[in-house]
Amino acid sequence: MRWWDIDPVLELEKDLFPEDAWSRGMFWSELAHSRGPEATRRYVVAVEDERIVGYAGLVASGDQGDIQTIAVARDHWGTGLGSRLLTELLRAATAFECAEVMLECRVDNVRAQKLYERFGFEPIGFRRGYYQPGNVDALVMRLSTASGSGPAAGAPAPSDHGVQGTDTHD
Numbered sequence: 001m002r003w004w005d006i007d008p009v010l011e012l013e014k015d016l017f018p019e020d021a022w023s024r025g026m027f028w029s030e031l032a033h034s035r036g037p038e039a040t041r042r043y044v045v046a047v048e049d050e051r052i053v054g055y056a057g058l059v060a061s062g063d064q065g066d067i068q069t070i071a072v073a074r075d076h077w078g079t080g081l082g083s084r085l086l087t088e089l090l091r092a093a094t095a096f097e098c099a100e101v102m103l104e105c106r107v108d109n110v111r112a113q114k115l116y117e118r119f120g121f122e123p124i125g126f127r128r129g130y131y132q133p134g135n136v137d138a139l140v141m142r143l144s145t146a147s148g149s150g151p152a153a154g155a156p157a158p159s160d161h162g163v164q165g166t167d168t169h170d
């Protein structure tokens with residue numbers, strides 16, 4: 001994701017996270033740490049026919065990765081794009097040498113939870129009232145690399161889901 005992607009990303013963000021959409025400043029701040037040798041973040045966009053149809057980001061802190069966001073345009077749900085974006089983030093976690101990857105997800109977001117579970121994430125707890133102003137709890141999920149095979153080991157290959165033609169890049 002580059003700064004010129006922020007406007008179209010914000011359009012998707014407002015549609016997909018109507019209660020707690022990130023602001024322009026939050027994306028700017030994340031992107032400020034996503035390039036160069038000291039980068040601690042990786043943000044990717046998925047582009048189809050010059051339109052941004054998905055985006056995702058991960059921050060690495062020490063040996064822990066945190067998925068900050070993952071989102072797919074509604075008309076692309078169920079096409080495997082979410083899986084592909086998650087695969088990109090887990091590759092980044094491996095590159096950052098993360099031993100584990102964490103994420104928070106609204107407890108009522110079953111679709112996202114199923115996606116994470118397919119990649120081997122396990123629920124480890126709750127954060128009460130994490131999402132404001134709706135006061136919705138977060139389910140905390142964790143993917144461990146203790147098996148030594150890397151966080152992307154269990155990830156389905158992107159081609160399994162037929163999203164060829166959608167370009168994913170940072």
Ligand SMILES: CC(C)(COP(=O)(O)OP(=O)(O)OC[C@H]1O[C@@H](n2cnc3c(N)ncnc32)[C@H](O)[C@@H]1OP(=O)(O)O)[C@@H](O)C(=O)NCCC(=O)NCCS
Pocket residue numbers: 016017070071072073076077078079080081082083084104105106109111112114115118161162
């Ligand atoms: C959660 C989200 C990212 C998932 O994206 P997606 O592109 O629909 O994800 P995928 O297509 O990879 O997988 C979703 C489902 O579609 C299925 N699927 C994948 N490819 C498919 C295809 N070609 N045909 C039919 N179904 C398919 C998957 O098996 C999966 O099914 P499951 O839920 O039963 O496991 C998307 O719904 C989204 O952006 N939601 C709003 C934002 C959000 O909630 N983000 C997560 C915050 S924690």
